[in-house]
């Protein structure tokens with residue numbers, strides 16, 4: 312018969328292993344039910360969504376809800392985007408391992424981590440200093456060495472690292488900020504929610520061809536507002 316003490320020790324050893332599996336299973340279910348079933352089929356995107364531990368990007372009070380398909384509060388009145396939306400927007404830019412991508416609206420860094428799993432370099436800008444700083448720390452701790460975080464107004468982009476192969480904007484703007492279009496490579500793709508922030512906005516694809524912007528409306532969405540106007544940081 313196993314001694315009660317031994318049994319207890321075995322149980323304690325098993326708990327962390329089981330916990331790990333729970334989140335892996337939930338992530339798998341999230342990808343199958345909320346992402347693949349809704350039409351995202353880029354292999355690299357699906358792999359990244361299966362890899363990034365979303366529960367490490369939400370506040371501790373939200374961990375249990377981390378793999379449900381909706382946005383979650385992350386503090387400072389901001390949200391971590393819905394998993395399907397992150398996957399969809401990542402697929403829209405047609406990511407590949409050679410790309411340099413700019414993200415506006417780091418939040419907790421989840422979208423940046425998903426991008427970093429696929430592309431070569433990610434530059435991401437967050438206007439709320441506490442969020443930007445904690446995202447930078449989190450991404451570093453998790454080993455995402457190919458992501459650089461800057462605190463500032465993303466309206467002006469990151470000219471020192473331009474041009475970018477793609478730009479992902481995760482806050483809703485009234486119109487495409489001209490500096491972002493200028494920093495997009497010719498042939499590059501930008502995905503951005505456009506519209507009045509109190510109503511639904513339209514997720515929009517901008518393709519830059521011979522200096523011109525081709526616009527395609529993708530779907531109605533609801534994002535937090537793009538703040539700061541065109542003010543310099």
Ligand code: SAH
Nearest residue numbers: 391392416418421422438465481482537538
């Ligand atoms: N990309 C995040 C989504 C965060 S929500 C994710 O993966 O979940 C959008 C973020 O955009 C918020 O944190 C908000 O503070 C930020 N934001 C809004 N306006 C901005 C601006 N002008 N420049 C940079 N970040 C901005």
